Amino acid sequence: TRCIQCTRCVRFVTEVAGVPDIGMISRGEDAEITTYLEKAVDSELSGNVNDLCPVGALTHRPWQYHYRPWELKKTETIDVMDALGSNIRADAKGAEVMRILPRVNEGINEEWLSDVSRYAVDGLQRQRLDQPYVRENGKLRAASWDEALGMVAAKLNAAPADRIGVIAGDLQDAESMKAALDLFRALGSANTDCRQDGSALGYGPRESWLFNSGLAGVEKADAVLIVGSNPRTEAPLLNARLRKAWLAGTSEIGLIGEQANLTYDYSWLGAGSKTLAKLPKAAMDALTKAERPAIIVGGGALSGAGGPAVLNALGALAKKVGAVVDGWNGFNVLHTAASRVAGLDMGFVPAAGGVTAGDMLKPGALDVLFLLGADEVDPTGSDAFRVYLGSHGDRGAHGADVILPGAAYTEKTGLYVNTEGRVQMAERVVFPKGQAKEDWAILRALSAMVGHTLPYDTLDALRAKLMADHPTFGRIDYLPAPGSFDPGSLGKKGDLGDSAFASTVRNPYLTNPITRASVTMAELSALRIAPVAMAAE
Structure with a gap:
């Protein structure tokens, strides 16, 4: 009843998104905006029509009845669902991030935002790791930080340097990767890789x-x-x-x-x-x-x-x-x-004599495999002692011998470099869940236990070291x-x-641990797969 039939939504879906799935039917007092043939809007940008609506006739169903706008604390930050680095505003109520909205940046996302970036927010609350775990007699049990880190330190100290390795995941901030790189280089390991997909990039200008x-x-x-x-x-x-x-x-x-x-x-x-x-x-x-x-x-x-x-x-x-x-x-x-770009910029690739991520996962390749938020590889084939540091109980945590709970991207301040090489800073919206800590702080504590204490005690000191070693990280918001x-x-x-x-x-709605934990993304994925299955029948 609020619709004034301005057709902004129709024009956006048709002209900008390029998917003419909605339009105006009937005439006079019976005119209404609707989808054709009771079909869902098949666009990865459909959520933007809600921002365009001048009268509030369109609302976001996943967020319905969850909050009042004036209850929310608003934080300007950066999206990490893809490599574009879209500028967003994350709104939180208490300890929960309730919604994600776009911010205007004409050089990156203009005023738009993809549906994955906007609606995967419920995945930040589900399947979270909120305390350390260690595997005992084939089963995981809760443990203290000292016990979990002590077990990892003992394994790292006992293994030869060429038998330990680390793989960095797709959602990691630059600070956590820098801390991991410094630690494993100090241990003498050349087995470091941020390319979970086996890309050939990383060497050259x-x-x-x-x-x-x-x-x-x-x-x-x-x-x-x-x-x-x-x-x-x-x-x-x-x-x-x-x-x-x-x-x-x-x-x-x-x-x-x-x-x-x-x-x-x-x-x-x-x-x-x-x-x-x-x-x-x-x-x-x-x-x-x-x-x-x-x-x-x-x-x-x-x-x-x-x-x-x-x-x-x-x-x-x-x-x-x-x-x-x-x-x-x-x-x-x-x-x-x-x-990915931040990892390549700092040289988070195998050094001389090191092996790639794919080779680290092979049976007998390593004695200790450290997964830094790496969830897009299958670690079950490795017979190494596996350590997972991450925020969600996803692929990387399955079969891990020690789980160290880290912070999601909305729970820490960090630097990200988008695909065009622009360094941007993400801000903390809420605090980590339970006993979880920021990733770099966990690695700093681990370094002290293995006898190779990293030369920074604060995030500012870590950033200073990062920018000194790699000056490109000091050029914030610079294209x-x-x-x-x-x-x-x-x-x-x-x-x-x-x-x-x-x-x-292969499936844009299930690309990382946050989206795979999201109920909304699961529903969108089902809608995407259903037409394919019907066509096959």
């Missing part, structure tokens, strides 16, 4: 793993080649920018990888590496003739054994078509993990200028073979 044109800058590209990525599921807000450029008629878009409905027209060039080895003439001509060509590289192209060869081929292509020139750098890596580098030197030359590029995000 910083520009080799950044989205160099900038998220806003990609709208200026007049020819775009997407390789091994599905921007609609991996970065919905970037996909909206690509749609904007397509609507304006300023950009031709080509895709190598899985075909999908990206909400705009594109030329499908092929499924994988065979196409990349010999790009169709029309696509090559479009890139060569373009004034500002751009290549968007997804994790689906760079993971696996052929990743280095694919990276080398993409670098050679970028050099051939002039994607990296003075004043323009169109070589863009689209990450899906909020922690790096498009730096020039030689893309032809990336990766390693090799046979590309004939492998298909598949997006690393």
